[in-house]
Amino acid sequence: MKRKQKNKTSAGFIPLIKTLGGSIREYKKASILTPLFVMVEVVLECLIPYIMTLLLGTISYISGTNQNSDPLIEKIVIFLSHGAAEPNLLLVILQFGLGLIFTAFVSLLCGARSGKYCATASSGFAKNLRKDIYSRIQGFSFSNIDKFSTASLVTRLTTDVTNVEMSYMMIIRTAIRAPFMLIFSLIMAFTINAQMALIFLCTSPILAIGLYFIMTKAIPFFNRIFHKYDAMNESVEENVRGMRVVKSYVREDYEMEKFEKASSSVKEDFVKAEKLIALNTPLMNFCVYFGIIAIYIVGSILIIKSNQSLLQLTELQSFMTYSFQILMSLMMVSMIMVMVIMSYASAQRICEVLNEKSSILSPENAVTEVKDGSVEFDNVNFKYSEKAENYALSDINLKIESGETVGIIGATGSSKTSLVQLIPRLYDVNEGSVKVAGVDVRNYDLEVLRNAVAMVLQKNVLFSGTIKENMRWGDKNATDEEIMHACKLAQADEFIQGFPDKYDTYIEQGGVNVSGGQKQRLCIARALLKKPKILILDDSTSAVDTKTDALIRQALRSYMPETTKIIIAQRIASVQEADKILIMDGGTITAMGKHEDLIKNNAIYKELYYSQNKEAK
Amino acid sequence: MAMKTPAGRGANMRGGHGRAKKGTMGRLLAMLIKNNKKLLSVIVVCLFISSVTGVMSSLFLNNILTKLSEGLELLPPSGNLTTAEAWNTILPDLMKIFITMICVYVAGIIASFIYTRLMATLTQTFLHQIRTSMFNKMQFYPIRFFDTNKTGDIMSVYTNDTDALRQLVSQSIPSLLTATISVITLLILMFSFSIWLSLVIFLGIFVMSMVTKSVGGNSAKYFMRQQNSLGKEEGYIQEMMRGQKVIKVFCHEEESIEGFDEKNEQLCEDSRKAHMFANILMPIMGNLGNLLYVLIAFVGGLLVVLGARNLTITGFQEYNPTAFLVTIMSFLPISKQFTAQISQTSQQLNSIVMGLAGASRIFELMDHDPETDNGYVTLVRCRIAEDGTITECEERTGHWAWKHPHKADGTITYTELKGDIQMFDVDFGYVPEKIVLHDINLYANPGQKIAFVGATGAGKTTITNLINRFYDIADGKIRYDGININKIKKADLRRSLGIVLQDTNLFTGTVMENIRYGRLSASDEDCIAAAKLAYADDFIRRLPDGYNTMLTSDGANLSQGQRQLLSIARAAVKDAPVMILDEATSSIDTRTEALVQKGTDRLMEGRTVFVIAHRLSTVQNSDVIMVLEYGNIIERGSHEELIAKRGKYYQLYTGAFELE
Missing domain, CATH: 3.40.50.300 (P-loop containing nucleotide triphosphate hydrolases)
Structure with a gap:
């Protein structure tokens, strides 16, 4: 009853972020370092397939399978041969290999760092959040306490904070990683061939509209479901506590019927909401798959019609690597989205507590002595x-x-x-x-x-x-x-x-x-x-x-x-x-x-x- | 119901947040499959199509690259066709590939559309099945189960463990399935491309699985610890929230925050470590994948340069560096996909560990034995003829009888339900080693009011627990209307008893619904009449919506006394021949209590009443008062007799002896 009334006044998105953001405090450093390391990691990770392309290009250049190679590869070959007239293929490959291993290693280090900072930041943020909620509750007056039930306060301090923590972790790490990877992969795709990269850009509006549609439909759905879900769990608790009454009145069947109803209704609603969210995957698949087909078609034409002068065979290959990366990052975006939708309701409930003003506070210039007992x-x-x-x-x-x-x-x-x-x-x-x-x-x-x-x-x-x-x-x-x-x-x-x-x-x-x-x-x-x-x-x-x-x-x-x-x-x-x-x-x-x-x-x-x-x- | 539960009376359900028991996964899958065969088979098929579609992309790349390099062969310098001619030569083949691609992709998109939606249905249906199955089984557990397990622990199975299971079913299991299908398909593809390069991949898999085992194992360990400290913190919060008003009154906020901080720090530390290991696993796996990618390119390049011949499942290929190079180019994205699959699966490790631990506790909750009931005597409506013969009937007559089939000769006898209860030499202990009731003998005739007094722990409530068979006696006999209560079906026995317990438990619903809980067929008028009898009508009418006022959180908006009045009304509407009042009026002021008593006395005229009360004024007008001490009846008699006796009761009454 208590919650139902309040959720009508759900706060806007910005004040919500502001309220929650106040709990980051000493974990700001970790919260900023995490995405920084992630960025380095992503850049290096995206460089690897690019270097691979160069390697393959170099191999085919030196072994003579492809003569119309681009000037960049020629320069690289000259550089890696250290001035030798006849490029030593083995030496070149070896150097490439070392370079790649180094890149992967640095990327691994940055990834591990970011993972560590991320863990510190998110668990620290959760800790502060719990502390803030708890302290706020301690400041509540009796009428504030009456407003929230004990069970709901406990849920807010545990489950809701955990949900927000997971989202936070996703946001500072994956939510930076995914778009960054997307952008970087796109940039790399553009450097290889702008025309083909444009195809990816064409699919993005479809995706954006689709995602927006799913988001706006799903959030209110989930808010409602969580209330139902809570009510169902509260009724289980009631049943467990009142088991002597249930048994004394031989109401087992009645209770089972009641629960079956509550549980199916929760199920129905969850199915509806999750079906909506499930649209995510086919939508992503649609955009990526048709992007890939378009790229193959355009790529094939370009390669043959220009006899590899505009696009090379190896480049088409690395283009595909990037498109897989794009696919992966889109999948991550959809995961984040689901998480954010789920935790949005939790965030709101936490803010309800954080924004609740204690109705009884000490006045300014308060009297500090009670003289007698009258x-x-x-x-x-x-x-x-x-x-x-x-x-x-x-x-x-x-x-x-x-x-x-x-x-x-x-x-x-x-x-x-x-x-x-x-x-x-x-x-x-x-x-x-x-x-x-x-x-x-x-x-x-x-x-x-x-x-x-x-x-x-x-x-x-x-x-x-x-x-x-x-x-x-x-x-x-x-x-x-x-x-x-x-x-x-x-x-x-x-x-x-x-x-x-x-x-x-x-x-x-x-x-x-x-x-x-x-x-x-x-x-x-x-x-x-x-x-x-x-x-x-x-x-x-x-x-x-x-x-x-x-x-x-x-x-x-x-x-x-x-x-x-x-x-x-x-x-x-x-x-x-x-x-x-x-x-x-x-x-x-x-x-x-x-x-x-x-x-x-x-x-x-x-x-x-x-x-x-x-x-x- | 923890009030009567000394610690250690039974084993705690949560023996620590241990790992899942062996066989949990198998049982879970068996349950999942058994109840959802159709849904699952469609999902598996669609999942298969969709995973294979993802893998096929690499095959298409290989085909296209091969075709294109064929086309390029035709062009200068190796060939002499114009670009247009070359294009036209390879176009039909390319078109075939593109069309196949479109078909496969469309199939893949449709499959993923279907399976994701069905997955939502499956997950929620399964959770619903698990929930109701748990709940339904729990309804038939003996009271002992509820006395020996904390409500919080049972609740945590419904909330935390079910949530963990949800993760497992909705994400980990499909992800594992997808990964398995993809990995197998990818392996086949890889072998068909190049066995040399596949061997490199195997090396990679080996390293990756070692890393998962050590880092992931650490992570799982700390996730368990995190669950544990989360549980501890939850316990602390629960205790403090329930005592929040006391904290305010004592200005104890600072200390309460300090205590919280301590638990909070521990939780933060465990959670940090757990997530750290989990977070590190991803870049390690990702970059191992990258290294593998490099290694493959390197080995591949080396093989080309050294002039090696490619080996596939169809045997050695002819020496052809261009074709080999194309193979390497197609192989690389496959390796990328392969490692991505493996590292994604490793991410599920924590969900799997926690989900299985949750499932294990869910199964544990479902595996308790239900209350045993070997009773065969049932309660039936009856008609009583003038000569006393009893005939069973369907309609309401106001008369009930015990229907007693005799196995020996196959006859059925009927005994009128009167409410005559007798106990002979009853011994009982909650645990066999500790007998709490000794040699209890008791004769309660219809129309009598029997009272129990005695200190906390003397065994007053225990006696009533035996009458309604919440617990079974160790020795002796209890007879109800002359029938051994072990022969009576538990449900029918309880139907014949009206009980008002010390701890009032109301349910979410209107006041009217709460009263009707006593007898579901009761009309509104019946309920109001019962409320009037229990002297509750007065305050109910003053509630905002009268009888339609919603009660939530166990009637938190009522005072303790008002809740007791409601539960008396609930018992009154049941209208049973035997009534047990266990401290039913302890929070009601004596003046109201006298009015309530007048009402119940009128209701129970000619029937049997058991009264347990602390306040002696409550039991004063009983026919027999039994004084209990350490599980023995030490005095019995009417108020006047006991006063005259000048024994324990007299001491209690005059205040010379303390009731604790």
Whole structure:
């Protein structure tokens, strides 16, 4: 869904190149040297058949099979005979041979150099590109992140970059080589005989028009296909992840049918697009083959009618060598074309990320100190996207003093999370303002603000690494004692000590080797290490039993009295002792007060309280 | 589904990015040929015509040059005809050659037109066949397969490996075919021209294949490494992208970039080396070709000068320097073509190595054993007469029965589907060495609500995994309405169970489609009624398009609680006699949960419900609560009984004991 909307605004070709080109940087040298070496290689490579022609001409001149040879060969023979009156054929051939071997050797060296530089340039470019995309994503705000799905970001960083890398490699090497070879072969063809070389030029407009037609038709085709292809793969992933559901509902046949449909539709589209691209080969063949026939006809006439004075037999032969070279370079051009078409869509998708502006940035002259933990919401209205009809939060007015504990209770979907996310400026309000320590959050330096506001997210994540490493996310320089202290506060120390490796226990990706409740406590400890002015716990103790939950709250109260604590919870017990309890419903605060007030005056609160404390009554 | 998978429970599917197994190519070709015989035969014929056409050019050159030199013989100084006369003498023969050329070329162009188009069809058809075959087979793999393999690894077979295969099928295989045909034709041509010169070519081939082996081998090695570091980087990216919001909250962007850089540098290095070797191979091959070209000319020139006689397959030719020279001239482009073919083929080496490695993993994915199912008891619609006799029928009656054919005497008995589940002395372990459930005995009668509580890893979910036979028990017996569940066909067994899992999984589609997943024949009204029952109707109506709102990426636009409500609605529409709720309301606030419970209780009146929950308030009103610890049921009884008992449950309830 996310991608479909964006691709309508596909960027033009030039800005695309500009954006991507910015990632070449230190590999400019290699990127320039590659084509230079390629050029030398191609020149030498094209010279070889020419020298061959001369050699054959010389042989036939000296052995006397052809008397009307051209003056150039005569000069060469004189030069290579080193003034000897009778040219020594063997010596001449030997010298020619050495010259040719030398040429081929230098060409090989240049080719190898260019190959090396090309590898450096393209893999370096890809590296920079990945780095740029990755850094850009790191700069994204929450709403930027919401826009792209995780899967699509991963694809952009891997498959798409690889596609562009391949194209880049083709462009700096083959795309220089092919046209250069084409031009040089044409020049050589012209030096041999201009009339015949013209034939090649005649076929080129046909080729150009054909290629243009294929290109313009195929690019939009491929753009569409890649979306379908992605969607198909996403549905496979969905199927794999949801296999328990599939099997529980005995939906194997249904899933197979669904996939068969998706897969055939991808197939159909791919076939159509590739058939279009496939026109390339016969088109090339057509131009080259008929060029060759024309050359043979014209060449034959020229040779006989002029009795070799305009064109020699040997020249016709080397002409053919050039025409094969031309054929080869045209084939390369068509390969490049296919590659470019395929990677164009990838390039666009990369640029989408690179050109995405972070919607939340630190302002200039930002405030760099958060004085205290007071929070104020002033007539706040908020929605997740400009297009959304309903506000997620409306008319929020709230004042929290520094050091207060605030509880938030509300039904599923009542925007509790939305409310607290505005405090560390994970999203910006649409109307009104949110102030921390009396200053609008939009005026703070982002890092300063977020370091002062620690938030434990509802959907929490631990990263692969040891417990200590995970803890140091909160404070890079935390000592082992500080880490242990934080874990004690979060009631995590006890179970950590129970692990064989204690604080060096390795947490697997996604934290699969710790239980839900343990994960939550580790996440709280991590947040505590930031020593925040404001601590937000978004349903962070739901998997922790009531007693431990109480111990955590007690620890927070006694060890962090200065810190403002905002607690979202399902359990009344978690917020019961708060200085202020907010009850939210449908994006508004419907009631606010202390436990004692609410239990008397608020029906919802009362009902919740008694439903959860039936036995305690 | 990795949640319940301790590392090492099973072998990882990706034992490293190894090389392809032996026989992969053969199997791939067999598959390709088996399913696409017609298409392939046309392609091979056209490919043959088109390759031969390319080779023929050299033959034409030879013929024309021979004719022309004959013509030149007629001209002064050796002859005495005028140019016009000489032209007219050779014209008929030349015309013949030109006309043949035009015919051959036209045939070649048509052939290449046909085969390139068919190749597109073949490649995509084959990929489609591979994809669907993988997918279809995968649907019947046991849950164990999905528990022991990472989703990312399975996905990479569908994406990366299939892409590699695409390269192999669409480019490498035809290129190999073309090369083989061309090389054979060229060899024949060369022998017919000159055996001496052909020997020089053989020398060249030998050197070139050695170079391909050493340089290409290196390149292939580094390409494998590159795939490996690409995989590592992908893993890192995936982890970071999933935790991106945490990174933001902790201002951890710099560190995350640093970690990325490290992996990125490694990838860049491997990729540089891989491409370097691949890139160097091309100029080496090209210039070896050039050297060979020179060598042939040199040897040829030498032979002419030394007055050697040419040797062809038809034997020694008469001494004729002019004819020999013409032969050399025609031989040179052939050698050029020959080496070009070989160096082009060597370029395919990496695609072949990677494609085969990909194919090997694809086959591995296809080679797992499907879920075994020896059940023969099936679920049928039935009519129940007043005297209790059951007759099978086609139409919906609201009654179901187990149809039980007895092999011994060939009779069929019918048992009404009620939802009575019993377990006797059940033992179970995910791996034989580690038993996680011991001696489980359980009697669930229709109308009862059975709850499981216990710490993570106590075996609550495992018990439900056994009831629906996601896993098979090691010892003991499970009976469903008195029938051993091993005798019941798995599909029918699962059809009789409604399950709501802890991890909600929604599918791309509308809200309505997601609810209907429970019963495909359900009408819109049925779905809405189920949604109302699950208390989901309210929020669904507030979505932008109500029931027609599209859900993507596992319902990313819904809150966790809302997704749970939807999956309850999905199970409700299935309307099964037995329902299993595994932490189904963990993210729903207690007030909503109470409303949902009221709905499900009404739905499940007279039926069997299993509840697994963390929150004790969820299980409080169950008929029987089982407390599990380390795979043993340590306490059982109603809430009141267990409280009175003052055991583990009482401790849990009063918070004296921690549930972890």
